[in-house]
Amino acid sequence: MNGVHDMGGLQDMGPIQYEKDEPVFHAEWEGRVYGIDASLRAAGKWNLDTWRHEIELLPPADYLRMTYYERWLRINEQLMVKHGLVTPRELAAGAPDPGSAKATPALTRAAAASRLNRGIPSNHDPAVQPFFEVGQRVRARNLNPTGHTRLPRYARGKVGIIARDHGVYTFPDSNAHLQGEKRQHVYSVRFPARELWGEHASPRDSVHLDMWDDYLEHV
Amino acid sequence: MAHAQNHEHDHQALPSDPALRVKALESLLVEKGLVDPAALDALVDTFEHKVGPRNGARVVARAWVDPAYKKRLLMDAPAAIAELGYTSGQGEHMLAVENGPKVHNLVVCTLCSCYPWPVLGLPPVWYKSAAYRSRAVIDPRGVLREFGTHVDEDVEVRVWDSTAELRYLVIPERPPGTENLNEEELAALITRDAMVGVSKVPPPGDKA
Numbered sequence: 001m002n003g004v005h006d007m008g009g010l011q012d013m014g015p016i017q018y019e020k021d022e023p024v025f026h027a028e029w030e031g032r033v034y035g036i037d038a039s040l041r042a043a044g045k046w047n048l049d050t051w052r053h054e055i056e057l058l059p060p061a062d063y064l065r066m067t068y069y070e071r072w073l074r075i076n077e078q079l080m081v082k083h084g085l086v087t088p089r090e091l092a093a094g095a096p097d098p099g100s101a102k103a104t105p106a107l108t109r110a111a112a113a114s115r116l117n118r119g120i121p122s123n124h125d126p127a128v129q130p131f132f133e134v135g136q137r138v139r140a141r142n143l144n145p146t147g148h149t150r151l152p153r154y155a156r157g158k159v160g161i162i163a164r165d166h167g168v169y170t171f172p173d174s175n176a177h178l179q180g181e182k183r184q185h186v187y188s189v190r191f192p193a194r195e196l197w198g199e200h201a202s203p204r205d206s207v208h209l210d211m212w213d214d215y216l217e218h219v
Numbered sequence: 220m221a222h223a224q225n226h227e228h229d230h231q232a233l234p235s236d237p238a239l240r241v242k243a244l245e246s247l248l249v250e251k252g253l254v255d256p257a258a259l260d261a262l263v264d265t266f267e268h269k270v271g272p273r274n275g276a277r278v279v280a281r282a283w284v285d286p287a288y289k290k291r292l293l294m295d296a297p298a299a300i301a302e303l304g305y306t307s308g309q310g311e312h313m314l315a316v317e318n319g320p321k322v323h324n325l326v327v328c329t330l331c332s333c334y335p336w337p338v339l340g341l342p343p344v345w346y347k348s349a350a351y352r353s354r355a356v357i358d359p360r361g362v363l364r365e366f367g368t369h370v371d372e373d374v375e376v377r378v379w380d381s382t383a384e385l386r387y388l389v390i391p392e393r394p395p396g397t398e399n400l401n402e403e404e405l406a407a408l409i410t411r412d413a414m415v416g417v418s419k420v421p422p423p424g425d426k427a
Contacts (some may be wrong), residue, residue, distance in 0.1 A: 008380065010353035016365055022343045024267045029241040034305055034341075036245060036264070043253065044375030052331060068332065068347050070237060077244070085253060095250065099347030123312060143266030150382045152329055153358065163283065168314070170305055186383045188314075193376075200227040204375040207356050210383030 001053075001146055002153060004060040008113075009154040009197070037072050048138040050185040051178035053148035054079055123167030123186075130185040130213070136162045137219045138189060140211065148176035151215045159219055160191035163208060171212055184213040247339040271340035272411035274305045275388060278338055279414065282315075283393045291318065296388065313338075316379065317390040318416070323370045325363070325416035326379045326387040327355035333381035335388050337349035337410055346415065356380055364415040389416040396422045 007013070025031040041051065053077040063071065072074075079087045090097055132138055138157045150172050164187060171182035189211050193201035221416075248254040278300055282289035294298035296313035302323060313335055316324040328334065329352045334342040355362050359376045363369070370376055381388045391413040400423065412418035413426055 005330055006351040007349055008304070010349070011357070013349040013353045014322075014349060015355075016345050017361065018345050018350060018366075019343065024271070024341055025263070026344075027238060029238040031263035031267070032241050032245055032259055033400075035262040036241075036248060036254055037260055038262055039248075039254040047273065055331065064349065068344065073237060073241060073244075086247065086251065090242070090247055090251075094247050098248065100251065113404070127325075127354075139306070152382065155327060166383070166385055169312075186385070187365040188385070200375065201357075202360065204373070205379040206361065206375065207380055209380045210385050 001056055001148065003056045004063050005056045006153050009153045015190060024202060025045070025069075033069045033073045033076070035204040037076055037115065040076055041086070042081065045085060046079055047175060047178075049170070049172040051075070051079070052172070056148065058169050059209075074143075110204055121170075123169055123198055125168040125183060128168045128183055128185065130165055132165075132185070132213070132218075133160050134165060134187075134215060138162060138216045139219050140189070140209075141217050143215070145173060147173060149173050151211065152209070154196060155191060155209055155211075157196050158191055160189040160195065160209075162187045163190040164188040166210060169212070171214060173212075173214070182214070186210050186212050187216070189216070221276055236271035244290075262356050266336075266341050270305070270337060272338075272414065273406070274303070274340075275335070275414045276406040277402075278305070278315075278388070279305055279409050280402045282390055283405055284402050289390070291316075292390070296374070300338060310405035313386045313388060314379075315390055316377070318392045318419075320392075321375070322375045322377055323363075323375050323416065324379060324387075324389045325355060326381065326389060327352060328381040329356055330382060333386060335386035339414060343411070347390075355377050363417065366412065368418050374409070375406045389414050391416075391420045394420050394422040396424075411422050 004126060009219055025034070041048070042104065057073065058071060066074065077091055081088055081091065087097055089101065137159060138161070139159050140151065142157045143149065143151060144190070166188060168183050168188045169186045170183055174182045176182045187209050187210070191207050191209065193205035194203060194205060245254065245256070245259070249256060278292065281303065282292050288299060293314045298317040300313065318324055332347040333344050334346065351362065356378055359378050362368065363376070381387060391409065394408070397408070408420055408423060410418060410420065413420045414416060
């Protein structure tokens with residue numbers, strides 16, 4: 001989706017606001033949102049790609065105005081309703097509907113800890129063949145899907161070189177929509193800064209992006 | 220909160236006090252058996268007290284003093300980082316990238332906020348900001364200048380946009396004047412910003 005979240009290369013976003021000795025959470029509620037988010041993800045109704053896409057679906061003006069954890073709060077509310085974990089009325093009331101079912105075993109502290117350590121599955125899978133190899137020139141495809149993608153606009157149509165094969169990963173464009181994992185190779189692709197940004201960029205500089213097989217084509 | 224039935228189409232601003240809203244949400248979810256407050260306490264405690272840039276600093280300091288460790292870190296970062304006991308989520312697939320006389324690495328996530336949690340903790344606000352995410356790829360040298368970091372014209376600035384599940388840790392250059400420091404003293408010099416690549420590690424005694 002060509003959303004406002006896809007920010008690489010935008011200009012005039014202002015100076016970087018640096019906070020010295022920044023706390024991990026700026027208010028207690030931010031930490032609670034972080035924990036609620038992790039707990040709900042552990043409940044397994046949605047995956048990380050679904051979650052990312054939900055953030056991207058925030059209306060652009062809201063996305064830009066909200067703080068980071070305000071976005072997390074909003075999208076967790078939306079995901080819970082979409083996936084039937086809570087009703088809008090429960091959210092508004094802050095209490096369960098009369099007779100509403102209590103969920104399967106509550107996520108205990110131990111389960112949360114193991115969830116933090118479980119992470120993303122192995123990237124080794126000899127059954128999945130790579131379509132490209134290190135050193136090869138490739139073009140990022142000019143794709144404009146309306147759903148989730150991790151192919152930033154600024155790289156589309158540009159030519160780079162495969163710098164490294166990272167192994168096999170779930171394909172976010174399908175996984176976000178619960179349409180299958182479509183596991184495939186991901187590569188580090190090196191793009192010269194001038195290929196991306198034109199003659200005013202430094203001739204030495206480069207940007208490396210991690211790209212799935214389905215994002216690339218032969219040159 | 221009165222228009223419950225319109226919630227899904229309600230894109231008004233959040234109430235000015237998200238604290239109240241989160242409190243209500245947490246109590247709802249506890250009642251419904253969807254979260255355990257002790258689990259939330261543990262997660263908050265983990266990131267406030269256990270996981271953070273001090274972990275990354277120990278990894279980098281070890282790499283500076285132990286060439287065999289650095290080699291393992293560059294070959295297989297998750298395994299080398301796990302040797303020091305750091306194994307939490309968002310670090311299963313990591314790459315350590317080394318600064319040197321001819322290359323300066325800079326890490327960004329233009330699409331959101333991907334960041335190597337086990338070694339750096341949760342990202343600071345500036346890392347997640349529109350200003351940093353938009354400009355790090357198109358004008359990395361301008362971003363570096365904004366952080367007060369000078370990189371010579373003949374040095375390649377190599378930006379890593381974390382668009383997949385790989386997470387990046389920059390191994391900064393060891394500054395001059397640190398030959399006699401031990402690993403712990405070195406770790407104390409190494410900053411989060413240097414491990415993201417927006418800064419260099421200052422020589423000892425330099426308060427820049």
